[in-house]
Amino acid sequence: MVEMEKQVLTPVNENKPQRATNFKWRNIFRGDNRALWTILALIIILLVDRMVSPTFFTVRMVNGRLTGSLINTLDGAAPIMLLSIGMTLVIATKGVDLSVGAVMAICAAVSAVLINRHEAGSDNILYYPGFVIAIAILVGALCGLWNGILVALFDIQPIIATLILMVAGRGIAQMITDGQSPTYTDETLAYMGQGTIFGMPFPVYVAAIALVVVYLLVRRTALGLLIESVGINAKASHYTGVNATVIKLFVYIISGICAAIAGLIVAGENTYADPHTAGLWSELDAIVAVVIGGTLLSGGRFSLVLSALGALIIQSLRIGLYISDLHPNANLVVKAIVILLVLLLQSKEFKQAVGRLFKPVLKLRAVFK
Amino acid sequence: MKSRFFPLLVTFLVFSAIYVYCYYHFSSFGSMRVVCNLLRDNAHLGIAAIGMTFVIISGGIDLSVGSVIAFTGVFCALMITREGMDPYLVFAIVLGMGTIFGAVMGVFIYYFKIPAFIVTLSGMFLARGMAYVLTTESIRITHPLYIRVSKLVYIFPDKGRFTFAAGAFLAVLVIGIYLAHFTRFGRNVYAIGGNDTAALMMGVPVGRTTIMVYTLSSFLATFAGIVLSLAKRSGDSTITVGAEMDIIAAVVIGGTLLTGGVGYVIGTFIGVLLPGVIRTYLTLEGSLSPWWIKIVVGGLLFGFIAMQKLLSTRPKLFSFRRQVGPTTVSTA
Numbered sequence: 001m002v003e004m005e006k007q008v009l010t011p012v013n014e015n016k017p018q019r020a021t022n023f024k025w026r027n028i029f030r031g032d033n034r035a036l037w038t039i040l041a042l043i044i045i046l047l048v049d050r051m052v053s054p055t056f057f058t059v060r061m062v063n064g065r066l067t068g069s070l071i072n073t074l075d076g077a078a079p080i081m082l083l084s085i086g087m088t089l090v091i092a093t094k095g096v097d098l099s100v101g102a103v104m105a106i107c108a109a110v111s112a113v114l115i116n117r118h119e120a121g122s123d124n125i126l127y128y129p130g131f132v133i134a135i136a137i138l139v140g141a142l143c144g145l146w147n148g149i150l151v152a153l154f155d156i157q158p159i160i161a162t163l164i165l166m167v168a169g170r171g172i173a174q175m176i177t178d179g180q181s182p183t184y185t186d187e188t189l190a191y192m193g194q195g196t197i198f199g200m201p202f203p204v205y206v207a208a209i210a211l212v213v214v215y216l217l218v219r220r221t222a223l224g225l226l227i228e229s230v231g232i233n234a235k236a237s238h239y240t241g242v243n244a245t246v247i248k249l250f251v252y253i254i255s256g257i258c259a260a261i262a263g264l265i266v267a268g269e270n271t272y273a274d275p276h277t278a279g280l281w282s283e284l285d286a287i288v289a290v291v292i293g294g295t296l297l298s299g300g301r302f303s304l305v306l307s308a309l310g311a312l313i314i315q316s317l318r319i320g321l322y323i324s325d326l327h328p329n330a331n332l333v334v335k336a337i338v339i340l341l342v343l344l345l346q347s348k349e350f351k352q353a354v355g356r357l358f359k360p361v362l363k364l365r366a367v368f369k
Numbered sequence: 370m371k372s373r374f375f376p377l378l379v380t381f382l383v384f385s386a387i388y389v390y391c392y393y394h395f396s397s398f399g400s401m402r403v404v405c406n407l408l409r410d411n412a413h414l415g416i417a418a419i420g421m422t423f424v425i426i427s428g429g430i431d432l433s434v435g436s437v438i439a440f441t442g443v444f445c446a447l448m449i450t451r452e453g454m455d456p457y458l459v460f461a462i463v464l465g466m467g468t469i470f471g472a473v474m475g476v477f478i479y480y481f482k483i484p485a486f487i488v489t490l491s492g493m494f495l496a497r498g499m500a501y502v503l504t505t506e507s508i509r510i511t512h513p514l515y516i517r518v519s520k521l522v523y524i525f526p527d528k529g530r531f532t533f534a535a536g537a538f539l540a541v542l543v544i545g546i547y548l549a550h551f552t553r554f555g556r557n558v559y560a561i562g563g564n565d566t567a568a569l570m571m572g573v574p575v576g577r578t579t580i581m582v583y584t585l586s587s588f589l590a591t592f593a594g595i596v597l598s599l600a601k602r603s604g605d606s607t608i609t610v611g612a613e614m615d616i617i618a619a620v621v622i623g624g625t626l627l628t629g630g631v632g633y634v635i636g637t638f639i640g641v642l643l644p645g646v647i648r649t650y651l652t653l654e655g656s657l658s659p660w661w662i663k664i665v666v667g668g669l670l671f672g673f674i675a676m677q678k679l680l681s682t683r684p685k686l687f688s689f690r691r692q693v694g695p696t697t698v699s700t701a
Contacts, residue, residue: 160674168664172664179658288487332494334498349480353481
């Protein structure tokens with residue numbers, strides 16, 4: 001109370017000259033500069049990768065296909081990036097989607113089973129590759145709709161609402177494939193995972209296009225603002241006339257669609273759909289990517305680009321660990337430590353604690369001034 | 370009947386109904402053999418789930434338990450078989466490590482305000498990674514103590530074997546019920562789960578309780594790992610992958626609300642056994658495919674959550690008729 005009065009009584013100095021940007025090195029441990037830390041983390045990890053493997057940044061053209069660790073990183077990051085795009089929107093509404101891995105498995109299974117019927121000589125137009133992809137994406141959208149209905153209409157906590165599909169989803173995927181891991185030879189579907197355009201792997205384009213499309217959708221319209229308002233205060237945004245139900249349905253459907261495309265890519269890379277391992281634990285990767293990107297799990301302000309960078313961080317970490325001489329089993333440990341470090345750097349409380357440690361140094365400097 | 374007890378009652382009724390249905394089809398469900406096997410097979414999940422119940426009642430979540438169980442098993446196997454250490458000493462060391470592990474996670478969650486979901490997720494990666502680093506192969510344990518424990522069974526007249534694991538499970542259950550409902554710590558956990566600001570203002574030590582909750586969860590997960598290691602007489606770093614999700618599902622089926630503040634340890638006990646009963650039924654049935662277990666558990670999860678929702682608040686879907694103003698917007 002006393003502090004509040006003080007604040008009210010203190011005259012506001014409006015004529016104080018403002019800097020063009022409010023960035024100060026001094027505030028690096030205090031202020032809110034999420035982008036800086038994410039980009040810095042990516043650069044550091046890439047540099048460490050470069051130290052581990054001198055050829056990390058070398059990109060060569062082999063048979064019309066760019067090769068190199070950097071390209072592999074981009075290629076491998078594409079599914080996580082796709083998931084993290086949907087996940088960012090979901091998390092921005094104060095939700096979380098645990099089912100994306102299972103949705104990937106379901107959609108991969110659907111595509112493999114349907115294309116197998118086409119390969120078996122069925123003339124049904126629904127089994128043509130283009131339609132198969134469309135159906136798989138539709139299935140993903142339906143999975144997202146189911147999650148959205150549970151969250152938005154039934155008011156079930158997102159973590160639990162999506163846990164249902166996470167638990168049941170792999171069972172459903174196994175049911176679709178009848179417990180098998182169907183392989184296929186169709187080139188269109190394989191292209192989803194293996195194709196190249198101008199030497200770049202096709203998944204990279206898919207992820208980039210998805211990023212651009214969703215970015216334009218939420219930032220060039222009011223949608224992004226509405227999503228943030230629902231995440232910050234659902235009640236207040238309801239009173240101002242925001243239809244939180246529709247917004248939540250929308251973000252879960254987007255997440256489902258992203259998961260479906262990621263599932264198609266992962267299936268296309270191997271040309272088979274394994275309901276047990278397709279997208280296993282990728283929901284956790286996606287959540288970590290979003291959190292590293294600075295979007296808070298408590299909802300509100302989000303950044304799609306930073307989430308995509310978060311996905312890149314995770315993948316470059318993984319690639320770096322693969323090519324390093326480090327014990328191959330240690331990568332989970334390193335991953336855990338890196339995640340914790342990035343999160344600590346973002347934690348306001350931690351930065352304040354570090355700031356307190358540096359206080360004597362600052363005082364000392366003041367003395368010598 | 371207070372509505373507080375209602376989810377628990379429904380859980381109990383559903384469990385009874387399913388059990389009676391199974392008994393109707395396979396009379397062996399009436400034997401102590403099936404009962405003892407249920408307790409034995411779900412002991413490690415159950416012990417960890419009791420710790421998870423405290424975490425969830427306090428409004429948090431702990432994703433690391435499955436990995437902690439696996440790490441404990443590997444650590445015990447490695448130290449006992451490879452290093453030839455005394456099992457009791459190994460148990461003491463690993464329980465100490467588990468306790469510190471949980472306390473550190475609690476500190477991160479409470480003092481640095483990092484969401485529990487992410488902290489325990491890192492904990493999950495860390496524990497699993499440490500298990501992989503120790504070894505990726507399955508190590509058998511042939512220490513005399515393990516043989517002695519495996520012979521420590523009470524055999525019922527119908528050859529039901531009440532093993533050490535089942536006993537440990539029931540013992541932890543009793544201690545868990547005591548902790549939750551008859552101690553100051555238990556009341557504090559409910560208080561911070563209900564409303565941590567209000568709890569803080571009432572003088573509940575929120576920080577200490579939060580850290581203790583995660584410590585308890587990791588401690589019990591470590592204990593579950595020891596129980597599993599004694600039961601399997603081996604250590605394997607690839608076991609209990611994804612067990613945390615089964616455990617969370619069991620806690621929710623047991624009537625604990627994920628928003629915190631409401632739940633019963635005994636409900637978790639039933640929630641753990643329920644998938645076990647269905648699994649046993651599917652095994653005995655033989656003709657049904659194994660993936661049905663996942664779908665049925667998912668369906669059960671949905672059923673219980675929908676029921677809890679209908680009981681606790683009137684969902685928007687059904688309230689549009691009587692809604693005069695914008696009254697039913699959740700802030701959760």
